[in-house]
Amino acid sequence: MAAYSVNGAEIEHDEEGYITDVSQWNRDLAQIIADAEGLDMTDEHWSVVDFLREYYNEYQIAPAVRVLVKAVKKKFGPEKGSNKYLYELFPYGPAKQACKVAGLPKPTGCV
Amino acid sequence: MLHTVNKSPFERNSLESCLRLAKKGSAILLLEDGVYAAINGTSVSDKVSGATKDNSVYVLGPDMKARGLGESQLIDGIKIVDYAGFVDLAADNDGVTPWL
């Protein structure tokens, strides 16, 4: 299985780049995945990633996009509380791309 | 409300829970292995017979026939329906509660 090299450690990922063990995630790894995705990580990007990780730790599942939108709206104001804004941050979709950077499993459905 | 029970009352508690939680006056349809609850002389016959006083109880004919059960073995008050009758029951009631 392919792996990311992070500070000398090997962290395995699947054929699409999702890491296979959520607990191995760290911010350096997130930066490496983001670079591979061509993302320029801003504070807003990191906030989304942090929210995804906190939510996953608490509920063991990725949030619905609607929940993510609500959380971003709360933190950055109503003009940024939209699906469109999330797509500006993560062009391949908040669910797929942001989850990958956050080290979460690939979302299987619409939640 | 139409309640459907598709498990044998001798294996699961689906029928028991259905009878406990179906409001008086609702329709109950026994189908698949649930049809074993519709015959006379079993350990649940009295309970099912009692339910026919408060509810309309139906049994799906094709499922009875497939299991070698005949009309003569049926508890009094239970009506046999065919597939078209099943559709009518679902259409005539406000919703279906399945007891799986």
Added chain:
Amino acid sequence: MTEYNFETEGVKKTITYLNRKAPYGTIYALEVLESVLISAAFEQHANIVFVDDGVFQIKKDQDTADLDMKCFLPTYGIIEMEKEDADEDEDMDMNWRIIVEKESMEARGLTTDDFKIEVEVLSSAELADVLDTSDAVIGG
């Protein structure tokens, strides 16, 4: 030909999710849980009901590590969170109830202290009314 109207704007229904199976032996519990989460997106009224062995789904302290299975007990917390969100948000017309049948709970030696989430305990007769007034019931 019959004309069907698929307009859903403003449509409100009450959907009851009837959980009757213990969590890991069969797939029922997880399937119902997933459908509850999906339905939250449609802002419909919902009753999430635990009856018979379904009450074991929300028993606290579950740990599936040794089974090599995902433990989905924490995921029920989303139901609780969605309910609280809807209760607090005045713009949201979404009423959720999390219900345990008293008889099922007591028969299994449980009290509300054994549950991971906050529940409303109803008698069989009260629950019969909830089922009867639902627009749709999803069994599991």
